[in-house]
Amino acid sequence: MSSTARDLVPPEARAPEGAPVRRAKGGRVRRLSGRDKLVLSLMVGIPTLIELTLVWLPTLMSVGLSFTRWNGLDLGAIRPAGLDNYQYVTQDYPPFWPAVQHNLLWLLFLALVATPLGLLLAVLLDQNIRGSKIYQSIFFAPVMLSLALIGIIWQLFYQRDNGLLNFLLGTAGTPQAVDWFGDSSVNIWAAMIAATWRHAGYVMLLYLAGLKGVDPSLKEAAAIDGANGFQTFFRVVFPAMRPINIVIVVITIIESLRAFDVVYVINRGTNGLEMLSALVIQNLVGEGQVIGVGSALAVVLLVISLVPIVFYLSRTFGKEGKA
Amino acid sequence: MSTTTRTGRTDTAAGLRSGSRPKRHYGTHIFLTVMAVMWLVPLGWSLFTALRPVASTNEHGYFSLAGDFNFNNFTQAWTQGGFSTYFWNSVIITVPAVLLTLFLASLMAFAVSRVSWKFNITLLIMFTAGNLLPPQVLAAPLFEMAKHFEVPYSFSDSGNMLNTYIVVIAVNTAFQMGFCTFVLSNYMKALSADLTEAALVDGAGIWRQYREIIMPLCRPAFAALGTLQVIFIYNDYFWPLIFIQSGNRLPITTAINNLQGQFLNNYNLLAAGAVITVIPTLVIYLLLQRQFVAGLTLGSSKG
Numbered sequence: 286m287s288s289t290a291r292d293l294v295p296p297e298a299r300a301p302e303g304a305p306v307r308r309a310k311g312g313r314v315r316r317l318s319g320r321d322k323l324v325l326s327l328m329v330g331i332p333t334l335i336e337l338t339l340v341w342l343p344t345l346m347s348v349g350l351s352f353t354r355w356n357g358l359d360l361g362a363i364r365p366a367g368l369d370n371y372q373y374v375t376q377d378y379p380p381f382w383p384a385v386q387h388n389l390l391w392l393l394f395l396a397l398v399a400t401p402l403g404l405l406l407a408v409l410l411d412q413n414i415r416g417s418k419i420y421q422s423i424f425f426a427p428v429m430l431s432l433a434l435i436g437i438i439w440q441l442f443y444q445r446d447n448g449l450l451n452f453l454l455g456t457a458g459t460p461q462a463v464d465w466f467g468d469s470s471v472n473i474w475a476a477m478i479a480a481t482w483r484h485a486g487y488v489m490l491l492y493l494a495g496l497k498g499v500d501p502s503l504k505e506a507a508a509i510d511g512a513n514g515f516q517t518f519f520r521v522v523f524p525a526m527r528p529i530n531i532v533i534v535v536i537t538i539i540e541s542l543r544a545f546d547v548v549y550v551i552n553r554g555t556n557g558l559e560m561l562s563a564l565v566i567q568n569l570v571g572e573g574q575v576i577g578v579g580s581a582l583a584v585v586l587l588v589i590s591l592v593p594i595v596f597y598l599s600r601t602f603g604k605e606g607k608a
Numbered sequence: 609m610s611t612t613t614r615t616g617r618t619d620t621a622a623g624l625r626s627g628s629r630p631k632r633h634y635g636t637h638i639f640l641t642v643m644a645v646m647w648l649v650p651l652g653w654s655l656f657t658a659l660r661p662v663a664s665t666n667e668h669g670y671f672s673l674a675g676d677f678n679f680n681n682f683t684q685a686w687t688q689g690g691f692s693t694y695f696w697n698s699v700i701i702t703v704p705a706v707l708l709t710l711f712l713a714s715l716m717a718f719a720v721s722r723v724s725w726k727f728n729i730t731l732l733i734m735f736t737a738g739n740l741l742p743p744q745v746l747a748a749p750l751f752e753m754a755k756h757f758e759v760p761y762s763f764s765d766s767g768n769m770l771n772t773y774i775v776v777i778a779v780n781t782a783f784q785m786g787f788c789t790f791v792l793s794n795y796m797k798a799l800s801a802d803l804t805e806a807a808l809v810d811g812a813g814i815w816r817q818y819r820e821i822i823m824p825l826c827r828p829a830f831a832a833l834g835t836l837q838v839i840f841i842y843n844d845y846f847w848p849l850i851f852i853q854s855g856n857r858l859p860i861t862t863a864i865n866n867l868q869g870q871f872l873n874n875y876n877l878l879a880a881g882a883v884i885t886v887i888p889t890l891v892i893y894l895l896l897q898r899q900f901v902a903g904l905t906l907g908s909s910k911g
Contacts, residue, residue: 294799318813328719329719332712335712339750414640419644424644429900430886432845437878438651441650441879441882447875479650482650550868561744598737
């Protein structure tokens with residue numbers, strides 16, 4: 286990815302390729318004056334303090350609160366609860382397992398439908414066809430929209446009586462008309478299609494950048510070796526885009542864990558649209574706040590999301606850490 | 609980027625590909641056109657509905673071209689629906705949050721990428737990871753922190769930090785800072801080390817190196833990241849939902865959801881609200897598409 290960052294750097298300011306990024310340690314630091322050290326510590330200190338207080342401290346507090354019982358009012362009323370919240374969530378809290386299933390389904394749908402669709406669009410648009418730019422703009426437009434707004438726009442499309450979809454299906458106004466976002470047997474699918482509308486464009490964009498970065502001589506070599514289009518793509522081009530592939534995998538997993546806005550706009554994540562992230566919020570807002578239960582759900586979400594995060598970080602920083 | 613790939617050495621006859629070329633392009637166009645039309649339908653339908661007064665849709669139904677087309681729904685949403693307020697609220701949150709994010713991230717990125725130092729990588733990992741967390745994980749403690757952070761009533765009418773723009777700006781900044789630091793540090797690493805070495809010889813301190821050498825060179829990265837962050841923060845639905853309770857203080861992205869209940873069965877007005885919300889992003893998209901795309905691909909770590 287740093288190679289894409291490099292491309293934006295004006296050539297005259299670019300570090301020579303392959304040159305060591307950092308010179309020998311020590312020497313430079315010793316040359317810093319007292320004033321420089323102060324400036325540097327402020328430069329590092331202020332952002333780090335903000336990051337710690339507003340991101341990492343709350344994360345740790347979530348973990349802590351998940352072992353307590355608290356209604357969110359008086360700080361003195363926090364009582365230790367051991368593993369009670371986790372036991373409650375996994376055994377007695379009806380929406381928990383449906384939410385886990387829906388998160389998984391969401392992930393599978395994005396991974397098996399939305400992401401391949403974005404890849405397909407990118408591959409088709411990469412071959413210099415006429416109007417490629419116009420197509421790109423169209424597919425990319427939903428990426429600019431918030432998922433909340435996407436929920437609203439698709440609501441207009443999916444409505445039972447006045448929605449375009451039921452009209453196109455010829456069922457508008459008849460008893461067969463489906464309330465796509467309201468019917469708990471179909472609404473998760475309707476919501477996933479709305480999410481695909483955005484995700485596919487995003488994936489397309491990243492792969493278009495990735496495809497441009499693939500050395501054309503690789504393709505030529507494959508063609509000379511007698512590979513057809515499919516073989517060239519799957520055995521040469523696709524593996525060559527490894528860095529982008531990793532990013533896409535991580536984005537897809539994280540998006541599926543974050544699928545909050547869409548379901549919350551539709552019906553606050555109930556009635557067929559239970560999602561872990563929405564359950565967390567349901568337990569924190571409104572009457573009868575159960576901070577402990579909400580936090581236990583948040584920790585489940587955290588633990589699951591640490592898998593792609595650690596995977597991604599070790600891929601990105603693994604090399605540098607060793608150097 | 610290391611391109612260690614197996615060259616696809618296969619034993620297929622080369623004849624397979626020769627005949628199918630032109631046909632495939634033809635099919636590609638049909639497929640892409642169909643997809644593009646499908647892609648435009650939801651937005652087009654919103655626009656179509658928004659342009660028709662509710663009286664004509666009541667008379668002729670939603671699926672008809674009969675009746676008037678005008679901008680009345682837009683003016684009504686803007687004035688009566690409170691969209692002028694919501695839009696202004698979005699500006700109040702987005703502008704300071706983006707400027708702060710870029711400023712703080714540039715400080716941090718400079719320190720971790722231009723000065724060799726012990727905890728460089730550790731800090732960078734911490735910042736990058738923070739941005740990848742689902743925001744719901746930190747929602748409860750942040751809400752409680754804001755609620756128990758007492759301030760004079762003259763400062764906030766809730767007596768604490770809830771219902772203020774400051775907390776939304778601060779949390780958005782903290783959350784987006786990680787991503788911007790990651791992208792900017794990659795960018796600054798790609799700048800030649802000689803630039804600051806020379807300045808150091810001339811006796812320029814750290815601040816002058818940052819301010820006069822590195823910052824001007826980072827303009828392309830700021831343009832790309834700035835565009836991206838304006839969109840991200842403008843599109844943020846979650847943090848105002850958590851922190852802001854008064855409906856008239858909500859930014860547009862969070863407020864539009866309330867419209868669903870407020871204008872029950874007036875889908876025309878709801879559609880107009882949706883279109884109004886799209887317009888700023890669409891304008892940015894049309895004017896700064898290159899910057900936005902550069903920002904997204906630059907830091908494709910964004911989840």
